[in-house]
């Protein structure tokens with residue numbers, strides 16, 4: 053009974069717009085009348101028939117995958133260090149420092165990155181001190197977008213990982229060490245397998261967030277660097293092609309879902325034996 | 329098997345002293361129990377020997393080799409943790425094999441040694457189970473097998489029995505002792521249970537406030553505690569404050585009367601006479617030939633089946649506990665609470681212990 057209001061909210065707030073989007077994606081677009089009610093697959097066929105949109109999707113996937121991987125590689129040591137070697141007070145301070153970027157709006161933070169990354173920006177000036185010359189080429193590039201995404205996503209990864217690392221009994225690591233294992237082996241054989249649920253959760257979170265990233269690709273990527281979320285927005289708000297925008301949104305959602313569920317299933321199958 | 333020597337080993341956490349200048353030698357093949365109340369520094373000492381806690385000062389040698397600066401993975405010590413610390417994602421066999429793998433032992437030798445280790449702790453049929461599918465006692469034995477299979481120089485156990493129920497504890501106590509004896513392992517184990525220490529250890533080290541209070545074989549420490557703390561910790565409820573008279577024939581109680589002594593060690597200044605409840609006899613009428621006698625009133629009478637324990641408030645203001653054989657087994661008739669009674673004990677009974 054108590055679940056009823058929640059269910060109603062989820063249904064109305066989530067499923068209804070989704071259903072409307074699905075319905076819209078089956079409609080027909082007309083340049084003068086905009087949306088004509090119909091049941092047609094032509095918007096989906098347009099996506100699969102146009103290499104440009106497939107390239108946008110592919111770029112979105114690999115940029116998201118790479119950003120997530122970088123967050124993981126950078127996040128594990130930081131989160132582990134926070135969990136094991138930092139006092140409670142210092143940890144609270146550090147977590148606040150890590151969280152500050154999230155308190156600043158996405159657009160504001162990304163603008164700051166533009167100031168840092170552009171060819172006459174802070175980073176260029178800094179590298180200039182060491183004799184670096186010529187343009188950095190980070191603005192309007194995949195590297196720049198990845199730097200921007202990682203800076204937003206890393207805090208999520210660190211916080212998720214930190215809480216799993218803290219839940220792992222320190223005695224397990226000591227036991228490993230007394231049995232002759234070095235730090236690297238303990239990490240690989242004991243800590244990471246036990247942290248796998250958190251690694252998975254953090255990665256899924258980062259991946260979903262970057263698949264749907266908007267401000268970073270628009271501001272740092274610029275007008276010629278296309279990713280899915282800005283493309284959806286452009287179709288709906290600029291071209292006013294609602295049916296195609298809806299179809300793109302659906303494809304983005306489906307691909308994100310398939311990839312995250314797929315990876316989760318594979319990883320969990322490997323570790324299910326003991327974690328269930 | 330090598331011996332373990334601690335020389336002036338100390339551990340400070342900021343201004344707090346967890347272990348203060350501890351010196352101790354654990355002989356080759358000896359089983360030593362570190363015993364003491366909560367927070368006295370037992371775990372810290374054990375973890376310094378294992379290498380998990382850095383020493384603030386002092387040095388630790390194993391078989392003459394200085395290991396003070398070595399990390400745990402290069403000390404070749406088996407460590408059994410209080411909560412067992414079995415790897416939850418590995419089977420019993422994988423847990424036991426881990427240390428061998430780290431030593432680069434080949435596959436067939438590993439399999440054989442793991443099997444032997446599991447047979448030794450009677451868990452051969454559980455090799456493919458996960459730790460959480462085992463009972464507490466079984467997990468305990470896996471932890472033991474895992475620590476022993478690497479053929480350690482020293483075995484360290486931190487409260488290995490505290491998570492087990494009473495009957496299992498008894499069983500594991502015997503099992504650990506037998507394993508230790510058959511392998512001739514130098515073993516140090518931590519406990520706060522004096523029965524556990526006394527029934528398993530060759531020597532026990534009584535600790536208090538980060539310091540060694542007394543070291544010796546269990547019977548010696550039990551029979552002759554050297555301080556009020558030791559006497560109290562070993563379960564002697566009667567600690568009578570006073571002073572020894574010259575010649576050690578008398579003991580002047582702070583409460584007034586002089587007691588007769590015979591054969592106790594001389595202690596200068598304020599000290600205590602420690603009397604076990606068993607050495608005090610209780611009478612319904614004043615005894616005629618007692619060397620020491622105090623009169624009082626029964627405050628609490630507790631019936632234990634084979635024995636009866638009386639707590640008396642004596643007329644001089646001291647509270648004493650006496651333990652008598654039950655009436656059915658030849659002891660005196662029960663004295664109800666509130667009744668008058670007389671306590672007596674021989675001059676040779678009790679030990680004198682210093683104040684600190």
Ligand SMILES: Nc1ncnc2c1ncn2[C@@H]1O[C@H](COP(=O)(O)OP(=O)(O)OP(=O)(O)O)[C@@H](O)[C@H]1O
Pocket residue numbers: 341344345346364365366367368369370371372373520
């Ligand atoms: N990491 C630490 N930081 C600060 N103080 C500590 C730390 N570890 C232990 N101590 C202190 O050192 C003292 C000894 O602790 P230890 O764990 O050795 O006690 P113990 O004898 O094992 O007690 P118990 O029977 O409760 O396990 C305690 O007062 C404890 O508060």
Ligand SMILES: [Mg+2]
Pocket residue numbers: 370371372
């Ligand atoms: Mg302890």
